Amino acid sequence: MVASVDLETRILQPQHFEQTTNVSRKKNRMPLSKVFSSMVASVLALSMLSATQLAAAAELRLAGVFGDHMVLQREKPITIWGWGEVGTEVRVTFADQTSRAKVDAGGRWQVVLNPMASSHEARELVCSSSDKQITVRDVVVGEVWLASGQSNMAMTLKSVADRLTQAQDDIRAADHSSLRFRRIDEPASRETVADIPPKSWTVCSPTHAGSFSAAAFYFASKLQRELDVPVGIIDSSRGGTPIEPFIPREAFQGHPTLEQELALGDREDLLGIWKLAGGVRARDANWLPGRLFHSRLAPMKQFAVRGAIWYQGESNCGIEEDPRDYQHKMRGLIQGWRDAFGNRSMPVYFVQLPGSGASPNWPYLREQQRLSCNLPHTGMVVTIDLLDGDIHPPNKIDVGDRLARWALAGPYEKKLTPSGPLFDRVEIDDSQVIVHFQYAESGLMFAEKQGLDAPVEKRDGKLSHFELADAEGVWHPADATIVKRSVAVQSKAVHRPVALRYGYELSPQHCHLYNRDGLPAAPFCSNPKLLTEPVIRTE
Numbered sequence: 106m107v108a109s110v111d112l113e114t115r116i117l118q119p120q121h122f123e124q125t126t127n128v129s130r131k132k133n134r135m136p137l138s139k140v141f142s143s144m145v146a147s148v149l150a151l152s153m154l155s156a157t158q159l160a161a162a163a164e165l166r167l168a169g170v171f172g173d174h175m176v177l178q179r180e181k182p183i184t185i186w187g188w189g190e191v192g193t194e195v196r197v198t199f200a201d202q203t204s205r206a207k208v209d210a211g212g213r214w215q216v217v218l219n220p221m222a223s224s225h226e227a228r229e230l231v232c233s234s235s236d237k238q239i240t241v242r243d244v245v246v247g248e249v250w251l252a253s254g255q256s257n258m259a260m261t262l263k264s265v266a267d268r269l270t271q272a273q274d275d276i277r278a279a280d281h282s283s284l285r286f287r288r289i290d291e292p293a294s295r296e297t298v299a300d301i302p303p304k305s306w307t308v309c310s311p312t313h314a315g316s317f318s319a320a321a322f323y324f325a326s327k328l329q330r331e332l333d334v335p336v337g338i339i340d341s342s343r344g345g346t347p348i349e350p351f352i353p354r355e356a357f358q359g360h361p362t363l364e365q366e367l368a369l370g371d372r373e374d375l376l377g378i379w380k381l382a383g384g385v386r387a388r389d390a391n392w393l394p395g396r397l398f399h400s401r402l403a404p405m406k407q408f409a410v411r412g413a414i415w416y417q418g419e420s421n422c423g424i425e426e427d428p429r430d431y432q433h434k435m436r437g438l439i440q441g442w443r444d445a446f447g448n449r450s451m452p453v454y455f456v457q458l459p460g461s462g463a464s465p466n467w468p469y470l471r472e473q474q475r476l477s478c479n480l481p482h483t484g485m486v487v488t489i490d491l492l493d494g495d496i497h498p499p500n501k502i503d504v505g506d507r508l509a510r511w512a513l514a515g516p517y518e519k520k521l522t523p524s525g526p527l528f529d530r531v532e533i534d535d536s537q538v539i540v541h542f543q544y545a546e547s548g549l550m551f552a553e554k555q556g557l558d559a560p561v562e563k564r565d566g567k568l569s570h571f572e573l574a575d576a577e578g579v580w581h582p583a584d585a586t587i588v589k590r591s592v593a594v595q596s597k598a599v600h601r602p603v604a605l606r607y608g609y610e611l612s613p614q615h616c617h618l619y620n621r622d623g624l625p626a627a628p629f630c631s632n633p634k635l636l637t638e639p640v641i642r643t644e
Contacts, residue, residue, distance in 0.1 A: 163188075163189065163190040163191070163212065164189065164190070164237060165187065165188075165189040165190075165193070165195065165232065165233075165234045165236075165237040165239060166187050166188050166189070166239070166303075167185070167186075167187040167232055167239055167241070167303070168185075168186050168187050168300055168301075168404070168405070168408075169300050169301040169302050169303040169304065169404070169405075170287070170301060170339070170404070170405040170408050171185065171187075171230070171241055171303075172241060172287070172303060172304055172305040172306050173241055173242045173243055173244075173305040173306065174242075174243045174244075174285050174305055174306040174307065174308050175241065175244055175245075175285065175287070175306045175337065176244075176245055176246070176247050176248070176249050176285045176306070176335050176336065176337025177199075177221070177244060177245070177246045177247075177249070177409070178246075178247075178248065178249045178409035178410055178411060179220070179221055179222060179223040179246050179247055179248065179334065180220050180221070180222070180223075181220055181409045182217050182218065182219065182220055182409065183217065183218040183219075183220075183221070183409050184215055184216075184217050184407045184408070184409065185197050185204075185215065185216050185217075185218065185230070185232070186213065186214065186215035186216075186407060187213070187214060187215075187232065188208070188212050188213055188214070189208040189212065189214055189234060190208060190212075190234075191208050191209070191210055191212055192207060192208060193207065193208045193214075193234050193235065194206070194207050194208075194234065194235070195207070195208060195214045195216070195232065195233070195234050196232070196233050196234070197216045197218070197230070197231070197232050198230070198231045198232075198233075199218060199228065199229075199230045199231070199244065200221060200224075200228055200246075202218050202219060202221075204216035204217065204218060215407070221246050222246065223246050223247045223248075223334040223335065224245060224246045224247075224335075225245055225247075225282075225283055225334075225335055226245065227242070227243040227244070227245060228243075228244050228245075229241065229242055229244065230244045243308075245283070245285070245335040246335065247283070247332075247334040247335030247336055247337065248328060248332065248334055248335070248336050248337070248411050249336075249337040249338075249339065249408075249409065249410045249411055250321075250324070250325070250328075250336070250337070250338055250339070250410060250411055250412055250413065250414060250512075251338075251339050251341065251402075251410055251412070251413035251414070251442075252318055252320070252321040252324075252338050252339065252340045252341070252342060252413070252414050252415075253340070253341045253342050253351060253401075253402075253413065253414075253415055253417075254342045254351075254415050254416040254417035254455075254456075255342060255343060255344050255345060255346045255347075255416070255417045255418075255419060255420055256342075256344035256345060256419070256497060257320070257416045257417075257419070257456070257497055257498075257501075258318055258320055258321070258340075258342040258414075258415070258416035258417065258456075259318060259340075259342040259343065259344045260318065260319055260320070260497055260501065261315060261316055261317060261318065261319060262275070262276060262279075262314055262315050262316070262317050262318075262319040262322050262501075263276070263315030263316065264319070264497075264499075265319040265499045265500075265501050265502075266315065267499075268499040269499050269500070269502075269557070271502060271557055272319070272499075272501075272502070275314070275322075276311055276314050276315050277311055278311070279309050279310060279311050279313075279314035279322075280309075280310055280311060281309040281310075281326070281329065282308055282309070283329055283334070283335040283336065284308070284309035284322075284325050284326065284329055284335075284336055284337075284338075285306045285307065285308055285309070285335065285336070285337045285338070286306065286307045286309065286313075286317050286318075286321075286322075286325075286337070286338045286340060287304070287306045287307070287337065287338070287339045287340070288304075288307075288316075288340050289301055289339060289340065289341045289401045289402075289405075290341075290343070290401075291400040291401055292391070292400060293350060293390070293391035293392075293396035293397050293399070293400055294396060294399040294400040295390070295396065295399070296399060297399045297403045297404075298399055298400045298403065298404050299404060300404050301400075301401075301404045301405065306337065309322075317338070317340075318338070318340050318342060319501035319502075319505070320414070320416055320456070320501045320504045320505050320508065321338045321340055321414065321505070322338075322501075322505065323501055323502050323504065323505020323506060323509075324338075324414055324504075324505040324506075324508045324509045324512075325337075325338050325505075326505070327505065327506055327509035327513075328509050328512060328513070328517075331509070331513055331517075331519065332517060339405070339408075339410070341397070341401035341402055342416075343397060343401075345388075345420055346391075346392060346397065346417070346420055347385045347386075347387070347392055347417075347420040347421045347426075348385075348417055348418070348420075348421055348431070348434045348435070348438060349366060349370075349385050349387070349392060349393065349394050349395075349434065350391065350392050350393060350394065350395065350396040350397035350398065351397050351398055351402070351417075351438060352394060352395060352398060352434065352437045352438045352441050353395055353398050353402075353403070353441035353442070353444070353445055354367065354394060354395040354398075355441060355444065356437040356438065356440055356441025356444070357394050357395075357437060358437075359433075359437075360430065360433040360437075362381065362382070362383035362384065362429075362430040362433060362434075363430075363433060363434065363437055365381055365384075366378055366381065366384060366385070366394055367394050369381065369384075370387075370393040370394040370395075373390050373393065375387045375388075375389070375390070375393075378393075379425075381427075382427065382429060383427055383429040383430035384427055385420075385421060385426065385427070386423075386425060386426045386427075392420075398441075398445075402442070402445065403445065406445040406446050406447075407447075410446065410451075411451075411452070411512075411516060412451050412452035412453060412454070412482075412512065412515075412516065413442060413451065413452070413453045413454075414453075414454050414455070414456075414508050415438070415453060415454070415455040415456070416455065416456040416504070417455075418431070418457075418458050418470050418474060419458065419463065419496065421434070421470060422458075422464060422466035422467055422469065422470035422639070423463060423464045423466070424464050425640075425641060426464070426466065426641070427466075427639060427641040428466045428469045428470040428473055428639050429469075429473075429639060430473075431470055431473035431474070431477070432473045432474070432476040432477040433477075435455070435473075435474065435477035436477055436480060438453075439453045439477075439480055439483060440480075450481065450482050451482065452482045452483070452484075452511075452512065452515050452516055453480075453482070453483050454483065454484045454485075454486065454508050454511040454512065454515075455474070455478075455483070455484075455485055455486070456485075456486045456488060456504060456508070457471055457474045457475065457485050457486060457487050457488060457489070457627060457628075458470060458471050458474065458488070459488040459489065459491050459493070459498050460488070460489045460490070460491070460492060460612050460613050460614070460616070461492075461493050461494055461495055461496055461498055461612055462610075462611035462612045463496045464611075464640075465611060465639070465640045466639040466640060466641075467611055467612075468608075468609045468610060468611060468628070469636060469637075469639045471489075471608075471627075471628050472609070472628065472629065472630055472633055472636060475527070475528070475627055475628070475629055476633065478527075482515065484511035484515065484523055484524060485524070485527075485627065486504060486507040486508050486511065486524075487507070487524070487525050487624070487625050487626070487627045488503070488504060488507075489608055489613060489616045489625055489627070489628055490554050490560070490616055490619075490625040491503055491504070491554075492614065492615075494612075500556075500557065502557055503557070507624070510522075510523045510524075510624075511523045511524070521622075522544055522546070522547060522620065522622040522624065523544070524543075524544045524624060524627075525544060525619060525620055525622075525624030525625045525626050525627065526542035526543070526544055526545045526549060526618065526619075526620050526624075526625075526626035526627070527542060527543045527544055527626075527627050527629070528540065528542060528543075528607075528627070528629035528631065529541045529542050529543050530631075531604075531605055531631045533602060533603075535601075536595055536596075536599065536600050536601065536602065537593055537594070537595045538573060538593070538594045538595065538602050538605045538631075539588070539591050539592070539593055539594075540591060540592050540594060540605055540607075540631070541590070541591050542590065542591070542592075542620075542626065544620060544622075544624070545590040545591075545620050546590070546620075547620050547621035547622050548589060548590060548620065548621045549587045549589070549590060549591075549592065549618065549619070549620055549621070549626075550562045550587065550619050550620070550621055551563050551564070551566030551567070551568060551587065551617045551618070551619075552566075552617060552619040552623070553566070553615070553617060554625075559623050560619050560623050560625075563617075566617055568585040568586070568587070568592070568617060568618055569585075569615070569616075569617070570607055570608045570609075570610065570613050570616050571583045571584070571585040571592075571594050571605065571606075571607050572596075572605070572606050572607075572609065573594060573595070573596045573599040573602040573604070573605055574599070574602060574603050574604040574605070574606070574632070574635050575598070575599045575600075575601065575602065575603065576601055576603055578603070578635050580606065580635075581596045581598040581599050582596065582598075583595060583596035583599070583605075584596065585618075587618075592618070603632070603635070604630065604631045604632035604635050605630075605631045606628075606629065606630040606631065606636075607626065607628055607629055607630075608626075608627075608628030608629075609628055609630060609636070613628070616628070
């Protein structure tokens with residue numbers, strides 16, 4: 106069926122024939138009369154194929170996201186949909202529920218099943234009409250999460266295992282029948298795609314675990330252990346991509362940069378977007394607004410999920426890339442996905458870029474990420490302490506664990522601290538600045554983290570990476586001392602400080618501020634307006 110849809114698209118594009126004709130003339134020097142006859146024959150043949158395909162399209166089928174070994178979201182209404190012959194009645198049966206619908210004039214049908222409790226039991230989802238039956242096998246009910254972003258989300262468990270022995274052990278022990286993964290890797294599309302190719306979900310096993318997103322694997326594994334329910338991950342990440350193609354078109358509003366990016370993107374003006382203040386360096390049309398949302402998320406936006414995890418940002422702050430206004434793009438992504446999936450409070454948890462910066466603009470984007478985490482039901486994972494010289498740090502174990510903490514403390518209402526210290530406010534008392542944090546109820550500490558080990562408190566440690574800005578906006582290194590749940594900061598070079606920042610470096614080494622829950626403080630600036638403008642394209 107997917108091949109038929111692709112062929113129909115080509116049939117509707119006259120340039121396909123034009124290109125074929127040009128090639129024929131160059132290679133074979135065919136006379137025009139024969140070229141015309143060949144074109145007529147091709148049209149007739151394609152017309153016959155198209156009729157066959159249209160007939161096949163009328164056959165009963167399920168949307169491609171439904172496949173063997175899938176996970177259905179517990180405790181939510183479950184929409185199941187597909188296509189068939191107009192007017193035909195379709196019956197869907199799962200567990201103790203049966204629901205019916207008629208195929209509408211557009212050839213589409215859908216039913217809604219009542220919310221269900223979680224179940225590890227492998228059951229069949231049966232969809233039938235008068236002349237056809239489709240059976241989806243080994244269906245369980247639990248928690249379903251979207252996972253997306255660029256290469257640090259796409260980085261596989263096998264790639265991590267090449268560098269960490271712990272991940273090698275985890276692959277060998279990955280016999281987890283309650284973990285299921287569904288990869289979506291369709292190419293970018295200018296228009297919204299109606300469906301994705303049908304494919305089975307993959308049950309986690311030592312044979313298959315290496316191909317899973319490592320961050321998503323450790324996130325899902327922790328949820329499964331803590332909740333004892335099946336967990337499904339739908340992974341739509343794509344390496345090397347900026348945020349723009351993942352944002353729904355409808356969400357490019359409410360800020361001038363978003364609105365201008367959409368207008369320029371509709372004209373496929375890549376240079377215009379690159380030169381736009383706050384724009385993006387789109388390498389080709391695949392990275393334009395909405396293009397990956399159209400092909401990877403829009404086709405399954407009726408599929409019930411609990412929430413989403415996101416790891417991206419590198420391709421919005423590289424060499425000659427402009428990270429300004431990324432916070433507004435993050436809000437567009439979050440609110441756009443919530444609107445698309447029909448859940449205005451859908452949890453979205455994301456990863457702040459690590460300390461292994463690849464360009465001077467990384468610190469600026471980390472701050473933009475921090476500024477975007479004030480939407481309700483969002484949370485930011487801090488990775489500044491996961492030291493590595495690679496743009497793809499292998500420690501996705503702590504990343505997945507920290508993402509899971511946000512989910513466990515959020516929709517699953519577990520009593521735990523989801524985050525390390527996040528900047529709240531400052532008090533300026535003459536030459537001293539007192540900074541207060543969220544998520545510091547357990548207290549603050551100086552700690553060192555080595556590899557995968559938990560941070561260890563060092564009572565004689567001295568905090569670093571704090572700076573104070575003077576009245577002229579010049580930043581100076583400062584001394585910092587923990588005072589219970591706050592930090593006192595001062596510098597001999599700054600008598601009347603106006604702002605404070607922490608960890609604002611390309612690759613800050615040994616940021617030692619943690620809460621006593623063992624989670625690191627996020628880099629921050631008390632007045633982002635004083636940050637140095639990013640290095641961007643100037644021509």
